[in-house]
Amino acid sequence: MSNGSDARELAALRWQSRTDEERNQESFDLFVARFCQWYADALASECWFAAVAAVEETLVGCMYLRCVDTVPVPGVTWRAWGYVTHAFVIEGRRNSGIGQQLLALLIKRGQILGLKELQVWPSRSAVSLYVRAGFQSPEAQRSAMAPDEASYVLPLAGSQL
Numbered sequence: 374m375s376n377g378s379d380a381r382e383l384a385a386l387r388w389q390s391r392t393d394e395e396r397n398q399e400s401f402d403l404f405v406a407r408f409c410q411w412y413a414d415a416l417a418s419e420c421w422f423a424a425v426a427a428v429e430e431t432l433v434g435c436m437y438l439r440c441v442d443t444v445p446v447p448g449v450t451w452r453a454w455g456y457v458t459h460a461f462v463i464e465g466r467r468n469s470g471i472g473q474q475l476l477a478l479l480i481k482r483g484q485i486l487g488l489k490e491l492q493v494w495p496s497r498s499a500v501s502l503y504v505r506a507g508f509q510s511p512e513a514q515r516s517a518m519a520p521d522e523a524s525y526v527l528p529l530a531g532s533q534l
Contacts, residue, residue: 374478375423375435377416382432383423384408390461424478426462426471434462436475438482443489455483457493460502472502480506 375383384405388396399407415421420441426434439456446452457479462471483491495503 374482375416375425377413379425379432380409380412381405383412383425383435386432386435386461386463387459389463390459422479422482424475424482426466426475428466433466434460434471434475436460436472436479438479438491440486440488451487453486453488455479455486455488455491457491457503460495460499472499473506476502476506 387408388401388404396404412421412423420439422438422440424436424438425432436457437459439458440453441456443452443454457476460472460475462469462475480491491508493503493508
């Protein structure tokens with residue numbers, strides 16, 4: 374797990390994972406500075422965790438977990454779920470089990486934290502990674518419920534992912 378000392382390397386991985394169009398919006402140096410500030414704040418919040426993979430002391434992959442508190446429930450002092458996001462492994466190291474290892478670390482962290490569940494919005498190419506780890510679509514989870522209880526999404530105009 375990352376302890377913050379690798380913030381610049383994590384920023385570089387995040388930069389590498391983005392499109393040319395996105396990278397053309399700001400210089401690498403400005404992005405790294407902005408990312409490093411965000412990451413310091415994220416770690417200080419104790420709501421964010423990053424699993425990292427290194428080969429010969431160089432980061433080759435990362436995956437993040439964000440803990441999200443739920444609205445209070447009578448009789449339950451604390452309840453939260455986890456959002457798994459930004460899974461990235463550099464091109465030459467993909468399909469070698471690194472993603473599985475990163476995900477296993479975050480699943481373990483979620484269990485230690487007592488999270489109710491983990492959620493992910495994977496790319497099409499990554500769905501199998503999460504399914505192999507036991508993730509289910511909301512529709513599969515709700516298969517015993519009435520068919521009108523499917524999940525729905527409202528894309529908001531102008532939002533950037």
